[in-house]
Amino acid sequence: FEVPFVAWPLRDAHLLDLGSGEVGVYTYAADMNQKRVVALRDKKIQEPFFEGFVAKGRVEDFAQMLIENFSLDAGSSHRREIIAGGATGLHREMLLSDKKKRDDMFSFVAKTEAEIARSIGRDACIQLFVPSGELEAQFELGAVQWLIGVPNMDITSSVLPSWMVNRAWDVLM
Numbered sequence: 001f002e003v004p005f006v007a008w009p010l011r012d013a014h015l016l017d018l019g020s021g022e023v024g025v026y027t028y029a030a031d032m033n034q035k036r037v038v039a040l041r042d043k044k045i046q047e048p049f050f051e052g053f054v055a056k057g058r059v060e061d062f063a064q065m066l067i068e069n070f071s072l073d074a075g076s077s078h079r080r081e082i083i084a085g086g087a088t089g090l091h092r093e094m095l096l097s098d099k100k101k102r103d104d105m106f107s108f109v110a111k112t113e114a115e116i117a118r119s120i121g122r123d124a125c126i127q128l129f130v131p132s133g134e135l136e137a138q139f140e141l142g143a144v145q146w147l148i149g150v151p152n153m154d155i156t157s158s159v160l161p162s163w164m165v166n167r168a169w170d171v172l173m
Contacts, residue, residue, distance in 0.1 A: 012027050012028065013029070014083040014086040015027070019088055020049070020050070020091055022044040022045060023044070024066075025043045025066075028040065043069055043076070045069075047088075057108075059108060059111045059131060062108075063119065064119075067089075070083065073120060079122055080124065081122065081131050083124070085109070085126050085128045087129070088131065091105075106128075
């Protein structure tokens with residue numbers, strides 16, 4: 001369950017955040033002229049991965065969602081599509097501690113890969129990874145630090161519940 005290397009400069013990197021409340025769909029690309037990574041896609045699908053897709057056997061729906069959101073089509077010159085899928089929160093715990101649900105997820109992912117391949121005419125690979133709790137907290141902290149540095153960012157429109165702030169600090173400390 002290692003975190004995969006997705007910063008290949010010659011093609012877009014597709015990333016899923018397989019959350020317990022929603023599925024995040026992201027695409028990143030290297031901007032060689034500016035020497036930085038840019039986000040091309042950032043979308044939240046308002047359904048939990050396991051309960052919304054895996055437990056209900058919605059392979060075709062999930063595959064179609066990935067095809068649409070990552071703009072995968074038969075016209076690409078790439079021989080294979082690679083999508084990294086990070087299991088966070090409850091899904092992280094599920095993959096690490098529940099063999100039956102882990103097997104269900106792996107089976108679902110394999111069927112989704114086959115459905116994508118059938119639809120776009122080339123192989124698809126979804127690489128699941130599980131960041132440690134500490135690494136996930138570091139990712140979240142990095143995102144917050146980035147957000148704080150964005151000019152004109154409105155962070156007053158919603159307030160995080162104190163339990164959420166306390167839990168984040170517990171993981172970081």
